[in-house]
Amino acid sequence: MSAPLLEIDNLRTYFPVRGGVFLRARAQCKAVDGVSLAISPGETLGLVGESGCGKSTLAKSVVRLVKPTSGRILFEGTDLASLGTKRLKPFRRQIQMIFQDPADSLNSRLTVGSMLEEPFIIHGIGDEAARRERVLELLRIVGLQTSAVDRFPFEFSGGQRQRIGVARAIALNPKLVICDEPVSALDASIQSQVLNLLLELQERLNLSYLFIAHDLAVVKHVSDRIAIMYLGHVVESGDSDEVHHHPRHPYTRALISAIPQPVPRRQRYRQVLTGEVPSPINPPPGCPFQTRCPHVQPVCREQLPPLREVAGSGRDAHTVACHFDL
Amino acid sequence: MTSTATVSPRAGSEVLLDVQDLSVEFDTEAGLVRAVDGVSFAVRAGQTLGIVGESGCGKSVTALSILRLLPRPTGHIASGRILFRGQDLVTVPEQTIHEVRTGQIGMIFQEPMTALNPVHRIGKQLAEAFLLHQDVTPRTALERSIEVLEKVGIPSPEIRAGEYPHQLSGGMRQRVVIAMALACRPALVIADEPTTALDVTIQAQILELMKELQEETGMAIVLITHDLGVIAETCDDVLVMYAGRVAEQGSADDIFRRPAHPYTRGLLKSIPRLDYPRKTHLRTIEGMVPGLMDLPAGCRFNNRCHYRVDRCTAVAPALDVVAGGHGVRCHRWRDLPAWTEPVV
Numbered sequence: 001m002s003a004p005l006l007e008i009d010n011l012r013t014y015f016p017v018r019g020g021v022f023l024r025a026r027a028q029c030k031a032v033d034g035v036s037l038a039i040s041p042g043e044t045l046g047l048v049g050e051s052g053c054g055k056s057t058l059a060k061s062v063v064r065l066v067k068p069t070s071g072r073i074l075f076e077g078t079d080l081a082s083l084g085t086k087r088l089k090p091f092r093r094q095i096q097m098i099f100q101d102p103a104d105s106l107n108s109r110l111t112v113g114s115m116l117e118e119p120f121i122i123h124g125i126g127d128e129a130a131r132r133e134r135v136l137e138l139l140r141i142v143g144l145q146t147s148a149v150d151r152f153p154f155e156f157s158g159g160q161r162q163r164i165g166v167a168r169a170i171a172l173n174p175k176l177v178i179c180d181e182p183v184s185a186l187d188a189s190i191q192s193q194v195l196n197l198l199l200e201l202q203e204r205l206n207l208s209y210l211f212i213a214h215d216l217a218v219v220k221h222v223s224d225r226i227a228i229m230y231l232g233h234v235v236e237s238g239d240s241d242e243v244h245h246h247p248r249h250p251y252t253r254a255l256i257s258a259i260p261q262p263v264p265r266r267q268r269y270r271q272v273l274t275g276e277v278p279s280p281i282n283p284p285p286g287c288p289f290q291t292r293c294p295h296v297q298p299v300c301r302e303q304l305p306p307l308r309e310v311a312g313s314g315r316d317a318h319t320v321a322c323h324f325d326l
Numbered sequence: 327m328t329s330t331a332t333v334s335p336r337a338g339s340e341v342l343l344d345v346q347d348l349s350v351e352f353d354t355e356a357g358l359v360r361a362v363d364g365v366s367f368a369v370r371a372g373q374t375l376g377i378v379g380e381s382g383c384g385k386s387v388t389a390l391s392i393l394r395l396l397p398r399p400t401g402h403i404a405s406g407r408i409l410f411r412g413q414d415l416v417t418v419p420e421q422t423i424h425e426v427r428t429g430q431i432g433m434i435f436q437e438p439m440t441a442l443n444p445v446h447r448i449g450k451q452l453a454e455a456f457l458l459h460q461d462v463t464p465r466t467a468l469e470r471s472i473e474v475l476e477k478v479g480i481p482s483p484e485i486r487a488g489e490y491p492h493q494l495s496g497g498m499r500q501r502v503v504i505a506m507a508l509a510c511r512p513a514l515v516i517a518d519e520p521t522t523a524l525d526v527t528i529q530a531q532i533l534e535l536m537k538e539l540q541e542e543t544g545m546a547i548v549l550i551t552h553d554l555g556v557i558a559e560t561c562d563d564v565l566v567m568y569a570g571r572v573a574e575q576g577s578a579d580d581i582f583r584r585p586a587h588p589y590t591r592g593l594l595k596s597i598p599r600l601d602y603p604r605k606t607h608l609r610t611i612e613g614m615v616p617g618l619m620d621l622p623a624g625c626r627f628n629n630r631c632h633y634r635v636d637r638c639t640a641v642a643p644a645l646d647v648v649a650g651g652h653g654v655r656c657h658r659w660r661d662l663p664a665w666t667e668p669v670v
Contacts, residue, residue: 045470155471165558180457187380189615190614192597192608192609192610193610195608196610215527217599217600220598220660221608223605240422254598258526259526260530260556260559261558262557262582264559264579264581273527324395
């Protein structure tokens, strides 16, 4: 097996919660609390979790839009977590991001052409003619008309705008693309078009993806491996088919059973969770899932269950963070 | 342009809401836009009708027009009748429609934070409904509010009634909005994307709650959503809308097991399912929904349809009856290959 492209090791990203007259930090919001993950070249790692579980903070930590509190982010062996802005710049080319809402993430005052040209100017690549040529090529790659080059983002539909977002992300030939809810804002018939585009590009450009979404069916479809996040922790990870067919963590099981399937009057056992996700500010000690877990035991309120291997080993292992074998 | 054939309503309980040939228009800078064009459907007591479609298909506008909540002065009902318990809501005086809202028809909106007033305590907002529609003292109204909060599964309702919306989580807020819609025991509830802003595990809780309340009170529900999964799991009847028109309508079994319209089929095939082999090419519907200002002539789906023939670009198809309550607006539904479930 080849060395991982990205290895996240025990990453923590905390935000201070300020209050009082002098806005002193009064508490810590533990958005990402000790996460370890690895992505191989050409692989897609899917990250699933509900709002507030820390999946977007994790993404932003990897591209260093936020500074992690502790832990390591190894990209081809270099720890990005501790690098300064200047030394980080060459790595920014290698790791790109696709955001959820292309209407918000594209500059509405720039034409599509100048927006796509920007990365080349910033990184000092090519002359004007070469840049222009590359921009047209990018538009063709993502399935847009080359006439789009002189138009503004508002002239496009949601699906087309997301294609522009994809073109911007792949402009500098990155090795890793972080997709943060790339299809959540799109209609069903457009969603599948963008998912197909992402799959095609991966094959063509040998991209690795960190694919973040709340929709397990979407994540499972595009991912080789998936990791389930809950309240800042990874609670289960493994091969995507394995996790789907043999979920071990009670949260993963509830998540799978909660997905509405387009089959009328399906007879099935649905586990409806009671209670709600606790706040990541002062989370309870012990297992993060204890407040909603149907199998909760006294030990769950005291000890944080470590991620342990339940099948396979190494990077392909199926791991679960639960005290019990359910 | 309007449908000639009507699909016969399914047998069962009494028809509570009968929408006939509804058209809604908006006055925009670019001219008059017909957002809903000749939509007809019926909702029976105790049953759930789902309206599904993509953004801009007119599903929310249809819902809003039932309670005459269209934005004024731009939007108006151009034609059609909305019969609720025999009276036409399109023409009744303002006073009557005011009494119907929350008194007989409740409404649940997508984003609970914007549906609730941020500066009033939850108990007070709920009590308002009782004070308006029932002859009760403020104290009794508050007591009843606490009762409904308890009913929608809010823990320690006495304490929550004294809190403001921002103090509650998204799921709790949506429960409050449901409590509000149900406060006066309406016969019909219109829910516009009630779970879209919520996480899947919370969505499951809310859908379960609505089902329980329906069984208990016998209310009818009109559920508007873009999620075919939610439709399949909750609805008795389904309306599939496309660019302001009904593309197909029928029972949930008709729509999911015997879909006749190429659009319905395309939608069912394009959504990723858990049991698909991973990283495979998904079926798509090529192109995109036409804007309401530049609709193609003939069938509105013709620019994305694999089965298009000359007639599709010339003549708008009328609603054709497949069988019983199953209707489809397609010239070629008889020529389509037999439907196979997109399951591996």
